[in-house]
Amino acid sequence: AEAGSPRPSGEGPGVRAEGRERFDWKLASWTLRVPMIRALFEQLSQPSRLLPLGLTEVLDWVNGVLNRVDRAAFFGQFAAAGAVQYFYEPFLQAFDPELRKQLGVWYTPPEIVRYMVARVDAVLREELGIADGLADPQVFILDPCCGTGAYLTEVLRHIKARLDEQGLGDLAGAKLKQAALERVFGFELLPAPYVVAHLQLGLLLHQWGATLQLDPVTGQTERLGVYLTNALTGWQPPDEDGKKRMAQLALNFPELMAENNAARAVKRERRILVILGNPPYNGFAGVAVDEEQELTRAYRQTRRAPPPQGQGLNDLYVRFYRMAERHIVEHSGRGVICFISNYSWLDGLSFTGMRERYLEKFDRIWIDCLNGDKYKTGKLTPEGSPDPSVFSTDFNPEGIQVGTTIALLVRRIQHDNPLIQFRHWWGKLKREELLKSLDPSPAPPYQSLQPPLELGLPFMPMRVQAHYLAWPLLPELLPASFPGVQTSRDDALVDIDRTALEQRMRQYFNPNVSDEEMRRIAPNLMQDTARFDYKQTRAILQKRGFLPKNILRHAYRPFDMRWLYWEPETKLLDEKRGEYFPQVIKENIWIAVAQKQRRDFDPPVITKWLGSRHLIERGANLFPVYIKPFHHRDEYQPNLSNAATNYLAHLDADAPALFHHIVAVLHAPAYRIDNVGALKQDWPRIPLPATRERLLASAELGRQIAALLDTETPLPGVTQGKPRPELANIALLTVVDSVPLTPEHLKLTVGWGHAGKGGVTMPGKGRTESHPTVCSPRPPGEGPGVRAEAGSPRPPGEGPGVRAEALGDETLDVYLNADCYWKNVPRPVWEFTLGGYQVLKKWLSYRELELLGRPLCADEALEFTWMVRRIAALILLRPLLDENYRRCVDECAKWPQD
Helix, strand or coil: CCCCCCCCCCCCCCCCCCCCCCCCHHHHHHHCCCHHHHHHHHHHCCHHHHHHHCCHHHHHHHHHHHCCCCHHHHHHHHHHHHHHHHCHHHHHHHHCHHHHHHHCCCCCCHHHHHHHHHHHHHHHHHCCCCCCHHHCCCCCEEECCCCCCHHHHHHHHHHHHHHHHCCCCCHHHHHHHHHHHHCEEEEECCHHHHHHHHHHHHHHHHHCCCCCCECCCCCCECCCCEEECCCCCCCCCCCHHHHHHHHHHHHHCHHHHHHHHHHHHHHHHCCCCEEEECCCCCCCCCCCCHHHHHHHHCCCCCCCCCCCCCCHHHCHHHHHHHHHHHHHHHHHCCEEEEEEEEHHHHCCHHHHHHHHHHHHHCCEEEEEEEECCCCCCCCECCCCCECCCCCCCCCCCCCCCCCEEEEEEEECCCCCCCEEEEEECCCCCHHHHHHHCCCCCCCCCCEEECCCHHHCCCCCCCCCCCCHHHCCEHHHHCCCCEECEECCCHHHHEECCHHHHHHHHHHHHCCCCCHHHHHHHCHHHHCCECCECHHHHHHHHHHHCCCHHHEEEEEEECCEEEEEECCCCCCCCCECCCCCHHHCCCCCCEEEECCCCCCCCCCCEEECCEEEHHHCCCCCEEEECEECCCCCCCCCEECCCHHHHHHHHHHCCCHHHHHHHHHHHHCCHHHHHHCHHHHCCCCCECCCECCHHHHHHHHHHHHHHHHHHCCCCCCECCCECCCCHHHCCCCEEEEHHHCCCCHHHHCCCCCCEEECHHHCEEECCCCEEEEECCCCCCCCCCCCCCCCCCCCCCCCCCCCCCCHHHHCCEEEEEEEECCEEEEEEEHHHHCCEECCEEHHHHHHHCCCHHHHCCCCCHHHHHHHHHHHHHHHHHHHCHHHHHHHHHHHHHCECCCCCC
16 A cells, blocks of 8 residues: 555665656565565565465456556545545445444544544543643554544644644654654554554655655665554453463464564553544444453443443443453552443443442543434434434445443542533534634533432433332332243244234144244244254154144234244243243233333333343343242232232232333323433332322222223224224325225225335335314303313213313324325324334334235224224323323332341
8 A cells, every 4th residue: 555655764675666657566565665564575576475375366356456556646635634544444434344343343423532632632631631632642552443644643743733832843743753753552363454554654754744754774664553452351461371472473473473562561561641543333243252352341240330230241342341440540640531432331130330430430421422322212313303323424424323322530649539521412413513622712511410329320411200210110119020921033933914824834733844934834834043942943843733722812012913833842932931831821911011112211111921132222120919839839919019918908909000100100201301311311200199098099090001001902982983083084095086995995005014125024104194283163151272171071981181271282194005094093092102112103014915825804994993093092091191190209108128
């Protein structure tokens, strides 16, 4: 890459020729400035080594390509706006997008780099009393994942600007080069960006009159402090195994060993004061081993905070945080860390130990939350406007999926109580606004945080009701819960049609149906996975035989009941949940809740049936009313903690009353609004009424909700008999031009869903048309406005709740195809979510013609109407649910604290 770039005086012969420059790969080592790469190339390019590899012709092709390049125009373009550092990512995007994704090559936008470096410079001066900031000769700087050198380049720009201010004349260049050679360091694991970083920094210094010089005696060019090394290892002396590996490396690759030794000297001998950059994010990096394993051990335990849960600490970026924290706190004793990273550590349940440690070890913490999360917010601002990732660029329009944050942590020598400052950034212009906040004009203010211990010390603002933390957690009331069934082969083992499922499974169990034929019928049943040997499993099951009784009703998604073939003896189901299955009896009822949802808290799903793990998109835990203990084979007993049993005994109430009270509280919009912050962190907490009357009144509302959520139970006034007036005109199946209904009209063909990767059903846009709601006539004298306030007398047969005005002033026609639609679906009903799913849209996505393979039957078309009316009735209950929740809070029983 460096051939043809300007050479320092006296560099020696190379690739230039009279007139137009020519490139010759055989002489390229004369112009390679990276010592290790130069040495390796010199060895590789020798005929005795190169000819057996068969690379000579390939290098000749490269030679021809480079000699067709207009070199002046090429390097002129690269010199403009520091484009070298941004060459690698677009090259990989065009050359091998999958490789780019695997390597995590996402360059950091320049606004982010400039902001972070400027903030580091400011806190060095303001918090650590270092007047010259990054330009101070005692400030050692490290980017441990430097890539193509963006942060190192910006650091040198800052140092140059400060030196220029000091009026040093020609000495400024010498001091700048001294900083680049002696105290600005970068570590990189991948050779290609490592080489580009050297090129970028070398060209920049040359442009600023600080050209790297060649030693005429040794033939070596002055080298920059950028090293090819794993930033996460080598900070501690090697053990015996490590010494053996290093000896082998020195024997086989002396140049790499020299590079490794130089990097180790920086790691162990320098008191680095600033560690900054953009560490790689990889949630599936796997469990760390050896020295890397030690990095996260400190975050896997807590002293006061709730212990960490889940696998979040395995993400790579966490190891970089710990490496930086350990060096700044334990080795240097003071300093600054500034990383942009996945923002999951700010409030995730896996990171309670990480946050507790930072509160103990750092004095000042600033959090700039950049949002842009696909999973938590759908990349939308609180107002519903687009909120892209800050990594969304011309080269990478999608950005990355997870939200990000810039964290700035400062450790002083005189350690005192920590101060945490937080602010949000939203929208398309947040990069520009972030950079603008550096100006002297007033910037968006930070918010001071005091993280509550009970919520895991979150580093984000948490809205919570005043007494919320005194209420019991759901598992403190209902201690037993079970994850739902997970198949990983849904398209084979789950079906909307019982007959189709039974026929498919009988074929699977039939020895006369060959593996090849079965693969055409159900491909996923005939593919090995990490925990599923398809040949062995099928052989075992064919020997035992098909079990008709194991075709069971299955709560697959909210409002979406299907059939499941439940298999108890093999790994046909990934997670058959054998301990859960015996608990599913007709007398039992279940509430499906996740400890933490990706987005805001959703009301829970209630079911009587065997539930899927994905009843909630994050993964459902199902809490029953009754439980069969393992030591009591034939007896069911209430699923109650001792404290919950005592509470109910005091009020002379039973377990179903408590269960349905929980349902009523969790479905109250006011409960979610009051406690939205805390509900992002842990299991929901439940206010318990102090009186029997209030508990039973709340439980009655919970029973109504459970009935509305149970699609198998007919409801008078909703799905049975004459509908309630406010529901009568909702979701009527309508054929255009009023022609007779035919099966063609029941084909879903407007793009509600399509098959994604691995057979996963992906929702589509579909088709809806919006209209203003036409209100029914009011009784004489009622006047304008909302009718029948919540709790006022209802006309006979109207049912619970308020009348139709609560359903909003917009309605939708939801199309099956161009000729048929469900008329008058209220907007709040259409947008209603349970368990993280938009219920109606999700139901439609699975029934698109190309996926279902047939039109809907009449009963299924009617089922959509019933779902709309059930959800409408739920929405109409909300005022009563809010009133009930408020009264429960006002009349709350005291829960015994540990």
